[in-house]
Amino acid sequence: MSGNTDIEGLIDLMARLPGLGPRSARRAVLHLIRKRGQLLSPLAQAMLTVSETARECLNCGNVGTTDICDICENNGRANGQLCVVEDVSDLWAMERSGVFRGRYHVLGGTLSALNGVGPDDLRIPQLRDRIDAEAVTEVILALNATIDGQTTAHYIADQLEGRALLTSLAQGVPIGGELDYLDDGTITAALNARKPI
Amino acid sequence: MSGNTDIEGLIDLMARLPGLGPRSARRAVLHLIRKRGQLLSPLAQAMLTVSETARECLNCGNVGTTDICDICENNGRANGQLCVVEDVSDLWAMERSGVFRGRYHVLGGTLSALNGVGPDDLRIPQLRDRIDAEAVTEVILALNATIDGQTTAHYIADQLEGRALLTSLAQGVPIGGELDYLDDGTITAALNARKPI
Numbered sequence: 001m002s003g004n005t006d007i008e009g010l011i012d013l014m015a016r017l018p019g020l021g022p023r024s025a026r027r028a029v030l031h032l033i034r035k036r037g038q039l040l041s042p043l044a045q046a047m048l049t050v051s052e053t054a055r056e057c058l059n060c061g062n063v064g065t066t067d068i069c070d071i072c073e074n075n076g077r078a079n080g081q082l083c084v085v086e087d088v089s090d091l092w093a094m095e096r097s098g099v100f101r102g103r104y105h106v107l108g109g110t111l112s113a114l115n116g117v118g119p120d121d122l123r124i125p126q127l128r129d130r131i132d133a134e135a136v137t138e139v140i141l142a143l144n145a146t147i148d149g150q151t152t153a154h155y156i157a158d159q160l161e162g163r164a165l166l167t168s169l170a171q172g173v174p175i176g177g178e179l180d181y182l183d184d185g186t187i188t189a190a191l192n193a194r195k196p197i
Numbered sequence: 198m199s200g201n202t203d204i205e206g207l208i209d210l211m212a213r214l215p216g217l218g219p220r221s222a223r224r225a226v227l228h229l230i231r232k233r234g235q236l237l238s239p240l241a242q243a244m245l246t247v248s249e250t251a252r253e254c255l256n257c258g259n260v261g262t263t264d265i266c267d268i269c270e271n272n273g274r275a276n277g278q279l280c281v282v283e284d285v286s287d288l289w290a291m292e293r294s295g296v297f298r299g300r301y302h303v304l305g306g307t308l309s310a311l312n313g314v315g316p317d318d319l320r321i322p323q324l325r326d327r328i329d330a331e332a333v334t335e336v337i338l339a340l341n342a343t344i345d346g347q348t349t350a351h352y353i354a355d356q357l358e359g360r361a362l363l364t365s366l367a368q369g370v371p372i373g374g375e376l377d378y379l380d381d382g383t384i385t386a387a388l389n390a391r392k393p394i
Contacts, residue, residue: 003267003292006250007260010243016236017225024216030286031215032244033251033260039213040251044244046207047229051237053203054230063204063230070200089227095200 007033059130061106061123063088071095071103078102080137082164084127084156086110086144094142102140105130110148111155124156131163138165145171204230256327258303258320260285268292268300275299277334279361281324281353283307283341291339299337302327307345308352321353328360335362342368 007029015025032040050065057069064070071077081102085091091104107122119125130136139160143149157166172190173182182190204226212222229237247262254266261267268274278299282288288301304319316322327333336357340346354363369387370379379387 003259003271004261006243006246006262010240010247013236013240013243018228019221019225020216026286026289028214028216029247030260033247036248036251039210040244040248043207043210044241044248046203046210047237047241047244049203050207050226050230051233051241054233054237062200063227064201065203074200089223092223 060091060104061088061108061126062091062104076101079134081140082127082130082134082136082138083140083142085142086149086152090142090144100140102138103134107143107152110143110146110152112148119155119159122152124159127156128159128163131160136164138167141166141168143168145169257288257301258285258305258323259288259301273298276331278337279324279327279331279333279335280337280339282339283346283349287339287341297337299335300331304340304349307340307343307349309345316352316356319349321356324353325356325360328357333361335364338363338365340365342366 011022011025011029014020014028015022017025020028032043053065054063055065055067056062057064057072058067059072060069062069062071066073078101081100082105083091083094083100083102084105084107085094086107086109088106091106094100094104105123105127107124107127109117109122111117111119111122127139131139139156141153141156143153153168160166170193171186172193173179173186179187208219208222208226211217211225212219214222217225229240250262251260252262252264253259254261254269255264256269257266259266259268263270275298278297279302280288280291280297280299281302281304282291283304283306285303288303291297291301302320302324304321304324306314306319308314308316308319324336328336336353338350338353340350350365357363367390368383369390370376370383376384
C-alpha cells in the first residue's frame with residue numbers, strides 16, 4: 001500500500017498480467033516509477049499506440065496494427081506454402097526460428113468437444129477459402145503435439161484432402177535432448193521415424 | 198517475432214520489467230492485445246498518469262503524485278512516531294500490515310563502504326531535521342535484518358542518541374515458522390529475547 005490511489009490502481013492493473021502477482025506487480029511499478037523517464041513514459045506511450053491500433057489480420061489471424069499484417073503483405077514470402085498454427089504465440093515461435101518463408105494461418109485454438117469448440121469456432125472455413133484464393137500447394141500443419149492439437153490436425157487433414165499437399169512437423173528427439181529425460185512417446189516416435197545416416 | 202515494429206517495441210520495453218523476461222513479456226503483450234479494451238487501454242492510461250505525476254515526497258521519500266505524500270498529509274497519523282525504513286517497498290510492506298499509525302522516513306538504501314554509500318547519500322540529514330521540526334518522540338528503526346541494514350541502524354542510533362526514544366523491530370520466530378526450518382541466528386535471537394508467558 002503506497003497510500004496513493006493512482007499508484008495503487010496501476011499496481012492492481014499490472015497484477016492482472018500473466019506471470020505477475022501482487023508482489024511482483026508492486027516491484028515492477030516501483031521500478032517503473034524510479035525509471036519514469038527511460039521506461040515508464042515510453043512504455044505508456046507504446047501501450048497507448050498498440051491499444052489504439054492493434055487488430056487481428058483479416059487474412060491470417062496474426063496480430064498487427066493494420067488490417068492485413070506485415071507477413072501477409074510481404075511479397076517476399078512464398079505464396080504456395082501455408083503454415084497452420086493454433087495460436088499467435090505459435091506463429092511468433094515459428095518466426096523466431098527464421099526458417100519458414102511462407103505465410104501463416106492462425107486457427108485461434110483447437111477443436112474441443114469438452115469445451116464446445118467446433119470447426120466453425122476456429123478459422124477453418126477461412127483456411128479452406130485461402131487454399132483456392134492464394135493457390136496454396138502445401139499446407140504445413142504445425143499444431144502442438146498434444147491430444148487436442150493432433151485431433152485438430154487430423155480433422156483439418158480430412159477436410160483438405162486432395163486440395164493441397166499436407167505435411168506435419170517431424171516428431172523426435174529435440175536438439176540438445178537427452179534420451180534419459182525423454183518420455184516414452186517421444187522415444188517411440190523418434191525410433192519409428194528413424195532415418196539412414 | 199510478430200513481424201510488427203510497434204508490437205515488437207512494446208515487447209522489448211515489457212521485457213525490461215523486473216520479473217519478466219523476453220518469453221513472459223511476449224505472453225503478457227499477447228494477453229494485453231487480446232484484452233485491449235478491458236486491460237491494455239486502462240493500463241496505458243494509468244501508466245501515463247503516473248509517469249506524468251509520480252514524484253518522491255519531499256518530506257519522507259515515499260512515492261506519490263503530490264509533493265507531500267498522502268501519508269505525510271494525513272492528520273490522522275500520530276505526529277510523534279517516525280518509522281525509518283530502507284526503501285519505499287519496505288514502507289509499503291509496513292502499511293500493508295495496517296498496524297503502524299505514525300509517519301515514515303525512507304532512507305533510500307543502506308550505508309555501504311563497499312558501494313561508496315555514505316550518510317549524506319541517504320536521507321539521514323533530513324531525518325535529523327524532522328525529529329526537531331515534527332516533535333518526534335519515538336524513532337522506530339525498521340531496517341532489514343541484514344548486515345547492511347543493521348550497520349545502518351547502529352549508525353543512525355548513534356547519531357540520534359538522546360534526541361528521541363529509539364526502538365527497533367523485535368527479532369524472533371516468524372508467525373507460522375517451524376523451528377526445524379529456521380536458521381541458527383534466528384533461533385539464537387528468539388531464545389535470547391524469550392519472555393515469560
